[in-house]
Amino acid sequence: MLRIRIITLHQRALFHRGFERVSLPELHSATQQDQTICYCQKLNSRLPSATDHLDPQIKLPHRAPNYNKHVLLISPGDRCAQPWKVAWNHNLDTNVNRPYNAISKLRSHLGNSPGILINAVHLQNDFVPSPKEDDELIHFFVIPDMKLYRIKETDLEEFASFLDEGALQTPKLSFKDYLSGQAKVPQPSHQVRHKNLTKFQGETFLRDWSLVCGHYNRDAKCGEVGPDIIKAFQEEQLFPENNLAIISHIGGHVFAGNVIFYKLFNGGNTQNKLDSLWFGKIYPHNLRLLCESLEDGKIIDELYRGGLSIN
Structure with missing residues (x-):
C-alpha cells in the first residue's frame, strides 16, 4: 500500500514540461488549514447569504477541460x-x-x-x-x-x-x-x-498568464476572493512577469478561488506550446506555496483541478 502511494504522488503529469504531482507537506497542511478556516470565516461574513459560503472541506475533482x-x-x-x-x-x-x-x-x-x-x-x-x-x-x-x-x-x-x-x-x-x-x-x-x-x-505577446476568476455577479465567492488573490499576486511579487487578469466565470465556482496558469514551453520550435493548469481552493495565504511549487515543477494535488497541454 505504501509503495502504491509513493508512485501515485510522484507520477509526472503529461505536459510539455514534466510536472511532478505531489501532496501538500504535513507541516504546511496543518498550518494552512488554520489559516484557511480563519480566512473563510472572514470572507463568508462579507458574502450576501449563507448559500454562497466558501467550504474549505470540499474535494477537488481532477478533471481537465477539453479545449484547444x-x-x-x-x-x-x-x-x-x-x-x-x-x-x-x-x-x-x-x-x-x-x-x-x-x-x-x-x-x-x-x-x-x-x-x-x-x-x-x-x-x-x-x-x-x-x-x-x-x-x-x-x-x-x-x-x-x-x-x-x-x-x-x-x-x-x-x-x-x-x-x-x-x-x-x-x-x-x-x-x-x-x-x-x-x-x-x-x-x-x-x-x-x-x-x-x-x-x-x-x-x-509571448508571456505566461495568471488568470483569477472574479465574476461577482455569477458567484459572490469568486467576486470576493478573486481580488484578494490578485492583491496577493501583486504585493508578494508572484510571477511578476506574467500577464495578470481577472477572468469571467470558468466553472466550478464552488471551488473558489479558481486560478488558471498558462505557461509557455520553449522546446526549440516556432509553434507555441503551453501548459494549461487549473487550480481551486486558492486563497491569499496559500498562493505563494502554489507558485513556488510550480516554479520547482511540482503540482500540489489538493489544489489541482486539472490541466492539459496546448499547441
Missing part, C-alpha cells in the same frame, strides 16, 4: 475599473452592451465548433494594451496564438471562422459538457466557412 483555444475578450478601462463587478452580468452571453455583446455573437458564429473557450478578462498589468472605453475595435487575446487581435464588430463572423481554422472539425466533448458532467458530443456545424482569412494578423 482560449479567446479572451479584453475589458476596456484601466486597472482601477471594476467591470468584473459592475459590467459583467450573471451570464455574459446575454450582455447587450459593447464590447461584451460580441461574446454571444462570436459564440453564435462558431456554432457547435468544439474546443474554443470564450471569456472576458480585466487586465491587472500593462504587458498587453487594454482598449479605451470608446474604442470602436473589440480586443481579443487568443491562446495559444499568443496574439492580440483588434476586430471590427462587422468582422466577427469571419473572425469566428478564422478561430475555427476556416474548416469544420471532428466533434469533441465540449467544455460545457465537461462542466455539466455529461458526455454529449456536439453535432458538426453545416455553416459555410470563409476562406479569405488572411487579414487577421494580430500582434504577438
Whole structure:
C-alpha cells in the first residue's frame, strides 16, 4: 500500500514540461488549514447569504477541460475599473452592451465548433494594451496564438471562422459538457466557412498568464476572493512577469478561488506550446506555496483541478 502511494504522488503529469504531482507537506497542511478556516470565516461574513459560503472541506475533482483555444475578450478601462463587478452580468452571453455583446455573437458564429473557450478578462498589468472605453475595435487575446487581435464588430463572423481554422472539425466533448458532467458530443456545424482569412494578423505577446476568476455577479465567492488573490499576486511579487487578469466565470465556482496558469514551453520550435493548469481552493495565504511549487515543477494535488497541454 505504501509503495502504491509513493508512485501515485510522484507520477509526472503529461505536459510539455514534466510536472511532478505531489501532496501538500504535513507541516504546511496543518498550518494552512488554520489559516484557511480563519480566512473563510472572514470572507463568508462579507458574502450576501449563507448559500454562497466558501467550504474549505470540499474535494477537488481532477478533471481537465477539453479545449484547444482560449479567446479572451479584453475589458476596456484601466486597472482601477471594476467591470468584473459592475459590467459583467450573471451570464455574459446575454450582455447587450459593447464590447461584451460580441461574446454571444462570436459564440453564435462558431456554432457547435468544439474546443474554443470564450471569456472576458480585466487586465491587472500593462504587458498587453487594454482598449479605451470608446474604442470602436473589440480586443481579443487568443491562446495559444499568443496574439492580440483588434476586430471590427462587422468582422466577427469571419473572425469566428478564422478561430475555427476556416474548416469544420471532428466533434469533441465540449467544455460545457465537461462542466455539466455529461458526455454529449456536439453535432458538426453545416455553416459555410470563409476562406479569405488572411487579414487577421494580430500582434504577438509571448508571456505566461495568471488568470483569477472574479465574476461577482455569477458567484459572490469568486467576486470576493478573486481580488484578494490578485492583491496577493501583486504585493508578494508572484510571477511578476506574467500577464495578470481577472477572468469571467470558468466553472466550478464552488471551488473558489479558481486560478488558471498558462505557461509557455520553449522546446526549440516556432509553434507555441503551453501548459494549461487549473487550480481551486486558492486563497491569499496559500498562493505563494502554489507558485513556488510550480516554479520547482511540482503540482500540489489538493489544489489541482486539472490541466492539459496546448499547441
